[in-house]
Amino acid sequence: MARIGVFVCHCGTNISATVDVKKVAEIAKGFPGVKFATDYRYMCSEPGQDLIQKMVKEHNLTRIVVAACSPSLHEKTFRTCTQNAGLNPYFFEMANIREQCSWVHDDREEATLKAIDIVKLATAKVGKNNPLQTTFIPVEKKVLIIGGGISGIQAAIDVAFNGFKAVIVEREPSIGGRMAMFDKTFPTLDCAACILTPKMVEVNQSDLIKLYTYSEVEEVSGYVGNFKVKIRRKARLVDENKCNGCGTCWQRCPVRLPSEFDMNLGKRKAIYVPFPQAVPNVPVIDQKHCLYINKKKCGICKKVCPFEAIDYEQEDEVIEEQFGAIIVATGFTMFDHSIYGEYGYGKYKNVTTGLHFERMLNSSGPTGGKIVRPSDGKEAKKVVFIQCVGSRDEARGMPYCSRLCCMYTAKQALLLKEHNPEAEAYVFYIDIRAAGKNYEEFVERVQDEYGATYLRGRVSKIFQRNGRLMVRGCDTLSGTQIEIDADLVVLATALIARPDAIKLAQMLHIPYDQNRLFTEAHPKLAPVETVTTGVFLTGACQSPKDIPDTVATASAASVKACGLLSHEKLPIDPQIARVDVEICSGCLACKEVCPFGAIEKEEIVDRVTQQKRWVAKVAPSLCNGCGACNTACRPGAIDLDGFTEEQIFGQIESLTADKGNER
Amino acid sequence: MNDNRSVKEKNLELKPSPEKVKIAAFLCKWCSYAGADLAGGSRKKYPPNVIVIRTSCSARTNPLFVWKSLEKGLDGVLVSGCHPGECHYSEGNYHTRRNFAVFRKLLEYIGIEPERFHMSWVSAAEGDKWAQVVKEVVKTVESAGPNTYFSKKKEDNA
Numbered sequence: 001m002a003r004i005g006v007f008v009c010h011c012g013t014n015i016s017a018t019v020d021v022k023k024v025a026e027i028a029k030g031f032p033g034v035k036f037a038t039d040y041r042y043m044c045s046e047p048g049q050d051l052i053q054k055m056v057k058e059h060n061l062t063r064i065v066v067a068a069c070s071p072s073l074h075e076k077t078f079r080t081c082t083q084n085a086g087l088n089p090y091f092f093e094m095a096n097i098r099e100q101c102s103w104v105h106d107d108r109e110e111a112t113l114k115a116i117d118i119v120k121l122a123t124a125k126v127g128k129n130n131p132l133q134t135t136f137i138p139v140e141k142k143v144l145i146i147g148g149g150i151s152g153i154q155a156a157i158d159v160a161f162n163g164f165k166a167v168i169v170e171r172e173p174s175i176g177g178r179m180a181m182f183d184k185t186f187p188t189l190d191c192a193a194c195i196l197t198p199k200m201v202e203v204n205q206s207d208l209i210k211l212y213t214y215s216e217v218e219e220v221s222g223y224v225g226n227f228k229v230k231i232r233r234k235a236r237l238v239d240e241n242k243c244n245g246c247g248t249c250w251q252r253c254p255v256r257l258p259s260e261f262d263m264n265l266g267k268r269k270a271i272y273v274p275f276p277q278a279v280p281n282v283p284v285i286d287q288k289h290c291l292y293i294n295k296k297k298c299g300i301c302k303k304v305c306p307f308e309a310i311d312y313e314q315e316d317e318v319i320e321e322q323f324g325a326i327i328v329a330t331g332f333t334m335f336d337h338s339i340y341g342e343y344g345y346g347k348y349k350n351v352t353t354g355l356h357f358e359r360m361l362n363s364s365g366p367t368g369g370k371i372v373r374p375s376d377g378k379e380a381k382k383v384v385f386i387q388c389v390g391s392r393d394e395a396r397g398m399p400y401c402s403r404l405c406c407m408y409t410a411k412q413a414l415l416l417k418e419h420n421p422e423a424e425a426y427v428f429y430i431d432i433r434a435a436g437k438n439y440e441e442f443v444e445r446v447q448d449e450y451g452a453t454y455l456r457g458r459v460s461k462i463f464q465r466n467g468r469l470m471v472r473g474c475d476t477l478s479g480t481q482i483e484i485d486a487d488l489v490v491l492a493t494a495l496i497a498r499p500d501a502i503k504l505a506q507m508l509h510i511p512y513d514q515n516r517l518f519t520e521a522h523p524k525l526a527p528v529e530t531v532t533t534g535v536f537l538t539g540a541c542q543s544p545k546d547i548p549d550t551v552a553t554a555s556a557a558s559v560k561a562c563g564l565l566s567h568e569k570l571p572i573d574p575q576i577a578r579v580d581v582e583i584c585s586g587c588l589a590c591k592e593v594c595p596f597g598a599i600e601k602e603e604i605v606d607r608v609t610q611q612k613r614w615v616a617k618v619a620p621s622l623c624n625g626c627g628a629c630n631t632a633c634r635p636g637a638i639d640l641d642g643f644t645e646e647q648i649f650g651q652i653e654s655l656t657a658d659k660g661n662e663r
Numbered sequence: 664m665n666d667n668r669s670v671k672e673k674n675l676e677l678k679p680s681p682e683k684v685k686i687a688a689f690l691c692k693w694c695s696y697a698g699a700d701l702a703g704g705s706r707k708k709y710p711p712n713v714i715v716i717r718t719s720c721s722a723r724t725n726p727l728f729v730w731k732s733l734e735k736g737l738d739g740v741l742v743s744g745c746h747p748g749e750c751h752y753s754e755g756n757y758h759t760r761r762n763f764a765v766f767r768k769l770l771e772y773i774g775i776e777p778e779r780f781h782m783s784w785v786s787a788a789e790g791d792k793w794a795q796v797v798k799e800v801v802k803t804v805e806s807a808g809p810n811t812y813f814s815k816k817k818e819d820n821a
């Protein structure tokens with residue numbers, strides 16, 4: 001018979017302010033099997049843990065229940081403590097009376113009653129815990145990085161620096177992400193290419209980093225230490241090993257198309273690299289528009305290629321690789337502001353976005369660094385910037401602040417004045433949010449030194465008068481209506497999750513929030529981890545981030561990933577399925593529902609009849625312990641350690657001891 | 664420690680009132696349990712009638728657990744897991760959905776009020792939603808009142 005000890009935590013006053021902890025301990029003494037119960041201020045503290053170990057000895061306890069916070073916080077702590085007390089670490093249960101009781105109820109009596117029930121459940125369960133031993137699995141010493149923007153690039157460099165292998169899977173033909181589109185970056189105004197290109201080259205040259213560009217992750221299975229990943233390498237129609245990036249093909253290709261990288265402000269060919277510094281410097285053929293692929297005409301690129309690198313027959317290739325950890329670095333996309341009809345986007349060519357403006361600023365961009373009106377290519381002298389387009393607008397956009405539009409708008413206003421000191425910059429804003437190192441100073445400088453005019457207020461309408469764009473808004477500080485005739489309007493649109501974010505989250509089993517941004521395991525204490533062990537987050541896929549924050553999270557995520565990889569073996573949860581062959585009828589209904597293929601058929605000799613028969617067998621390294629098989633098994637032959645039928649039925653019975661039939 | 668409280672503590676009667684409905688909630692540890700934790704972290708208040716039994720996955724929740732809970736006199740049961748498509752184990756909650764679709768029919772057939780059995784999908788990021796689900800479930804179960812189905816049956820048989 002188990003001898004149970006119950007330890008009720010005050011958590012300072014976090015629990016004791018709402019729950020009468022003394023009463024809980026007192027009543028727990030009367031639960032079946034409980035030989036000792038007490039309360040203590042902080043159970044997780046060293047004296048708290050010492051208390052458990054001391055009481056185990058003094059009262060000969062064999063099972064421990066700690067009533068405190070959520071098991072997600074301290075289950076591990078107390079398992080170790082239980083082990084240190086000389087017991088099997090799984091002879092422990094946690095009763096969550098903080099997150100699921102004291103913090104969510106106000107009425108002291110009701111909360112105390114509920115806490116008593118929660119402790120009752122834990123004592124009913126702990127007596128029936130089986131002793132379990134942790135097993136270990138080998139770790140694949142390679143990190144998968146999904147997305148090759150600045151966050152993925154930095155993560156790969158850090159992983160390699162720590163001596164481990166990294167693979168970047170990037171959807172586009174080149175790595176670089178959004179940062180490659182910019183001219184200069186706030187607040188120091190270093191040129192984006194000057195700080196990004198060396199990193200891209202480093203990634204390309206490292207022996208430890210492998211690049212799969214123009215590729216996508218298609219399927220992820222397995223678990224920490226051993227993720228099995230299927231990667232689709234889309235057909236480039238150019239042999240990466242033969243091509244040396246001379247560029248003859250794209251110079252000669254006759255098909256001119258709008259360039260996505262240039263936000264359709266410039267042109268590219270049907271065979272192209274998205275931008276001159278592309279890594280790898282190997283073009284792709286746009287199969288939708290290539291004349292040879294569609295009409296069997298032309299074929300010029302193949303004729304002119306000195307290296308015979310063009311291969312029209314090339315097909316998509318799906319490869320499978322194993323990884324110990326995964327870093328998600330898929331970045332962001334821009335809010336579609338066509339919903340703001342009053343801004344006339346789509347109707348007026350000269351209403352653009354921040355990303356368009358970045359491309360115009362860029363000296364190797366479509367306008368050669370000139371700020372022009374897209375309508376006629378003439379220089380834009382009067383530019384109106386509108387902030388918070390789609391941010392901080394629960395009704396039509398995103399409820400959150402995109403955090404960097406204030407900053408990039410200030411940068412763009414500054415660069416406009418630098419490109420053309422005669423130009424005028426007007427910025428409509430709601431508030432200025434410039435909370436970063438040297439950020440506030442930067443925004444001040446843009447106004448004081450560069451003379452950008454900041455207007456606090458919303459724009460109500462953009463319309464055309466006498467062939468000029470008119471921006472009508474109000475300046476709430478002076479209380480006046482304003483109309484500005486602008487050459488160009490730049491909307492600072494919100495940074496949002498990529499359209500396929502949910503699909504990726506489902507593939508990786510990581511949660512996302514109501515805005516489809518990936519959710520970290522803990523907002524403060526585990527900011528780059530996810531609830532799926534071995535999957536980490538970095539950069540703007542988690543929330544809008546500027547480059548400094550992106551790089552910081554990239555380094556953090558790679559340290560976490562390398563930490564995992566530095567182990568030869570990782571412990572696996574022993575709370576997995578177990579078959580009782582005496583009861584198993586060999587129907588293998590369990591095999592049907594197992595998502596991990598962990599159930600095998602095994603032949604045994606029946607103990608009674610001495611006849612051969614089939615039964616189910618669990619492969620411990622594959623079983624993840626979901627328990628779907630338990631529900632599928634009709635005779636009840638397969639059970640799940642940690643959540644056995646006996647335990648759960650016991651919990652139900654304990655809950656209903658004072659209820660039900662007698663009533 | 665203020666005196667007020669210790670007086671109140673002494674006076675705590677701790678007698679569950681007979682009208683208060685009691686509900687068991689089977690939550691998967693990855694999503695719904697974490698969502699309930701998040702509700703706590705953000706101090707979302709909700710009624711205390713729901714007691715949580717933690718499971719690995721909603722697919723672990725055998726319909727028999729629900730049956731047993733009702734048979735033993737609990738007034739309602741909630742089963743909650745990750746959103747379909749977001750199961751930590753890929754597809755567990757699809758099984759859950761199927762299992763309980765059949766089970767719900769059975770409850771209907773034998774005449775247990777449908778108000779007593781609930782299912783929800785609450786992710787680890789949905790603390791608000793968890794609080795909302797609890798409020799709604801408690802309200803619905805209260806509308807059905809105390810569960811006397813099985814105790815009546817017993818009396819009838821006697």
Ligand SMILES: Cc1cc2nc3c(=O)[nH]c(=O)nc-3n(C[C@H](O)[C@H](O)[C@H](O)COP(=O)(O)OP(=O)(O)OC[C@H]3O[C@@H](n4cnc5c(N)ncnc54)[C@H](O)[C@@H]3O)c2cc1C
Nearest residue numbers: 147149150151171177178185186331332354539540546547
């Ligand atoms: C107009 C504008 C100006 C800015 N200016 C500045 C500035 O001056 N200074 C500053 O600090 N910050 C600036 N920022 C912010 C900066 O863009 C971000 O901090 C940075 O780009 C975030 O990097 P990332 O790698 O997380 O995302 P991204 O740059 O978006 O890169 C993500 C990469 O992942 C790839 N990808 C996406 N999904 C998949 C998938 N499923 N499979 C494979 N690959 C995938 C994408 O193709 C992309 O290459 C600006 C932002 C905007 C919008």
Ligand code: SF4
Nearest residue numbers: 253271290291298301
């Ligand atoms: S085949 Fe023609 S269109 Fe296609 S890439 Fe070559 S030159 Fe361009």
